[in-house]
Amino acid sequence: MEKQKRMLLIQPTIYDNNHLLVKKDRLFFIGLTMPLLAAECGNDWEVEICIETIEEIPWDTDIDLIGIGSMGHSIIRGIEIAKEFKKRGKTVVMGGYMASLVSDEVKQYCDCIMIGDAEGYWQEMLTDYLNGTLKPFYQKTIDKLSTPLPRYELVTCKKIGDFLPVQAGRGCPNSCSFCSIACLYKGKYLRREIPEVMRDIQKVKELGFKKFLLIDDNILSDRKYTMDLCNEIKKLHMTWYSQCSIKLAEDPELLKCVADSGCICLSFGLESISPGNLKKINKSWEDPREYGRLVKTIIDAGIDVATEMMIGLEDDTVQSIRDTAKFVIDNKITAPKFYIITPVPGTPFFDDVKDSEELVNKDIYTYSPSGPAVKNSLNLSAKEIDEMYWWLYNEVYSVKNIFKRIVFCRSFVRHPFRSMFNLGVNFFYRYHIKHNIAPIIV
Ligand code: B12
Ligand code: SF4
Structure with a gap:
């Protein structure tokens, strides 16, 4: 029988700390992967998308080809979904970061895995599927990145936030030892031609969205490119969010260019306030003693600061985690997020610790960056790390400290509407924390 040109793409959700599937009425940060x-x-393929966080899986679909993504520990759910669809006689293809990093393991549950970027071999995979000659693995290294206009209309009809994702580049020139990006891209940074990126942003605007999220991992990877891109973005009078190294604050010309183009919030992977910790994770090119000054420079430029930090690193102590809370509160960080350091298979950090006695849980399928911690550090047991993780979240998101960070600061006077929105976001996160759910899916 001739195969249909139809595909169902599923972005699985994750399990929370109560071992319940995370389900939401709305997913504000929608990814670009599936569109x-x-x-x-x-154009000749009919594609359906299911974002499991906000939708039910259509188990009785008559589509034969099922594509499943794997973002971090959503791989656990991804495998469950793959097994169910295999039982129903479907052809299951998996891809994404986690399936790429542990491809041999994951292959047991599906027909085929695409390792790394899909560009360059996606069409080959589809043709093989139609011919009944699907290969178990597809992997091709790409040196240039060019992508079609994402099918945004397949997600704008869903319950998402008021912004859409756009991607200018993939990868990062750095090589932090815990990072999945470094592991897959190995210091490479692939950027798309600026007119192609602008085509996507223009489309986002045409669809009625005034904001977009530049999902790049480090928009500071190529200074000239970022300057040129921002100069183009500025012409559209939109607002945008992204993430990069805090070193942006040391480049006043670039910082001004980013702010002038409409960037209103940046997320910085600060990881830790301890220089020793940063050295151990191969991130000593950042100096945490400068973090306070750099954060202030970014805020003064009119950009809100979100941060990503890890606990359970080797030098952490109860006191250093208390100091982390103080750092975040004193520096008025708008949206601080914390993760427990978790060895992701495939990364140098995982290779370093996988045989160590300090790794108290070796079942990689249970790993989650919001705990339970899987490794003792030099000064703290895994149990103490868990306790301090939730202490930290509760402290930073106490009502008093939310007000200290968001209301009793200069930003509130300069951007009252934006600050009111940030206040709402903080109480939304606080609600999750009170239910033992780290605010990592929003
Ligand atoms: C937007 C985003 C989110 C959003 C949206 C999630 C959603 N459900 O839609 C939010 C904020 C909610 C989120 C949450 C989480 N995320 Co997230 N997220 C991202 C981010 C910034 C962009 C994703 C994206 O759109 N990429 C653009 C697309 C084009 O690239 P791509 O996903 O790599 O896809 C390409 C290939 O991988 C491949 N591919 C991907 N999926 C599939 C599937 C099939 C079938 C095939 C064939 C191919 C294929 O083809 C694509 C084209 O080449 C990435 C960082 C990044 N650089 O990707 C992190 C990232 C993917 N997230 C990550 C993680 C860990 C999570 C969380 C587990 C929590 C966390 N932050 O720790 C949760 C789990 C979410 C869930 N599944 O429910 C990690 C994954 C690491 C890993 N080892 O897997 C990343 C890489 C961040 C990081 N730096 O570590 N995330
Ligand atoms: S700077 Fe960020 S994206 Fe780049 S390797 Fe380090 S953690 Fe990964």
Whole structure:
């Protein structure tokens, strides 16, 4: 029988700390993966997307080809979904970061894995599927990145936030030992031509969205490119969010260019306030003693600061975690997020610790960056790390400290509407924390 040109793409959700599937009424941060893969299929394919966090899986679908993504520990759910669809006689393809990093393991549960970027072999995979000659693995290294216009209309009909994702580049020139990006891209940074990126942003605007999220991992990877891109973005009079190294604050010209183009919030992977910790994770090119000054420079430029920090690193102590809370509160960080350091298979950090006695849980399928901690550090047991993780979240998101960070500061006077919105976001996060759910899916 001739195969249909139809595909169902599923972005699985994750399990929370109570071992319940995370389900939400709305997913504010929507990824680009599925709308882009849908576009890569070409016009003659009919594609459906299911974002499990906000939708039910259509188990009785008559579509035969099922594509499943794997973002971090959503791989656990991804495998469950793959097993169910295999039982129903479907063809299951998996891809994404986690399936790429542990491809041999994951292959047991599906027909085929795409390792790394899908561009360059996606069409080959579809043709093989139609011919009944699907290969177990597809992997091709790409040196240039060019992508079609994402099929945004497949997600704008869902319950999402008021912004859409756009991607200018993939990868990062740095090589932090815990990082999945470094592991897959190995210091490479692939950027798309600026007119192609602007085509996508223009489309976002045409669809009625005034904001976009530049999902790049480090927009500071290529200074000239970022300057040129921001100069183009400025012409559209939109606002945008992204993430990069805090070193942006040391480049006043670039910082002004980023702020003038409409960037209103940046997320910085600060990781730790301890220089010793940063050295051990191969991130000593950042100096935490400068963090306070750099954060202030960014805020003064009119950009809100979100941060990502890890606890359970080797030098951490109860006191250093208390100091982390103080750092975040004193520096008026708008949206601080914390993760427990978790060895992701495939990373140098995982290789270093996988045989160590300090790794108290070796079942990689249970790993989650919001705990339970899987490794003792030099000064803290895994149990103490868990306790301090929740202490930290509760402290930073106490009502008093939310007000200290968001209301009793200069930003509130300069941007009252934005600050009111940030206040709402903080109480939304606080609600999750009170239910033992780290605010990592929003
Ligand atoms: C937007 C985003 C989110 C959003 C949206 C999630 C959603 N459900 O839609 C939010 C904020 C909610 C989120 C949450 C989480 N995220 Co997230 N997220 C991202 C981010 C910034 C962009 C994703 C994206 O759109 N990429 C653009 C697309 C085009 O790239 P891509 O996903 O790599 O896809 C390409 C290939 O990988 C491949 N591919 C991907 N999926 C599939 C599937 C199939 C079938 C095939 C064939 C191919 C394929 O084809 C694509 C084109 O080449 C990435 C960082 C990044 N650089 O990707 C992190 C990232 C993917 N997230 C990550 C993680 C860990 C999570 C969380 C587990 C929590 C956390 N932050 O720790 C949760 C789990 C979410 C869930 N599944 O429910 C990690 C994954 C690491 C890993 N080892 O897997 C990343 C890489 C961040 C990081 N630096 O560590 N995330
Ligand atoms: S700077 Fe960020 S994205 Fe780049 S390797 Fe380090 S953690 Fe990964």
